Amino acid sequence: VRNLQEIDTELVYHMKDGTPFLCNLIATPVFDEYDNIKYYLVIFRNISYKEELKTLRDVLSEELKLSMEYKDAIDEASIVSKTDIDGMITHVNDAFCNISQYSRLELLGENHNIIRHPDMPKEKFTELWKTILAKKIWKGTVKNRRKDGSAYYVDATIKPILNTKGEIVEFISIRHDITEQILAKEAAQKALEAKSAFFAKASHELRTPLNAIINFTEMVIDDFEEMFTDDDA
Secondary structure, three states, rough: OOOOEEEEEEEEEOOOOOEEEEEEEEEEEOOOOOOEEEEEEEEEEEEEEHHHHHHHHHHHHHHHHHHHHHHHHHHHHHHEEEOOOOOEEEEEEHHHHHHHOOOOHHOOEEEEEHEOOOOOOOHHHHHHHHHHOOOOOOEEEEEOOOOOEEEEEEEEEEEEOOOOOOOEEEEEEEEEOOOOHHHHHHHHHHHHHHHHHHHHHHHHHHHHHHHHHHHHHHHHHHHHHHHHHHHHH
16 A cells, blocks of 8 residues: 555646635655554635746747847847947847947947047037936937048937836837938939039129120210111211
8 A cells, every 4th residue: 555656747627606716736645553544634725826927928029029029120230329328339130230330349339429420519418318217218310430530420319228116227219220311312312512613603604705806886876876776967
């Protein structure tokens, strides 16, 4: 009889109102001096929370998977970076490294102004920090500088990330490269200015000989008028 094993199983029980709950039952046999079972020591434990935890784990796992899908989509289409509340870089994606020409190792732990272009007015960054420290989203066009010194332009959105207490824990910045659009706009503006300058110069150059012709014509008309006046006399 000693070979009887302890029973450890899970059973579904019902409360008085009919609500089911999962229970873990452990039944341990207790023997007398003749190796006969005197009784079972039975322990019941309500383990409904385990099912709830499993369900919660499944939900969180699915949410995490979806979050990673969203992150991959954003990383594929955008230039992403994160900083702490002091502006020190804590995360950059591949697109950030590619456009800035800095490696991830060179960027992490550095201040975000490592890519600041000197053409950008300080007032704009003052306004930026004032906005995000007020827990608001900042949007704008920023001119940055690559490692080799060349410039590039981004359309930036910077959002403060808050904890459950409403405190800022970090900032995330999502950017899109608009260098081609900015350069095309600048080229169009220069072409327009060149066109205006050309027409202004051409008008001046044409006006000079025309003035001489006009003056000559006026002289001829005056001579004819004098001739007709003399004949009448």
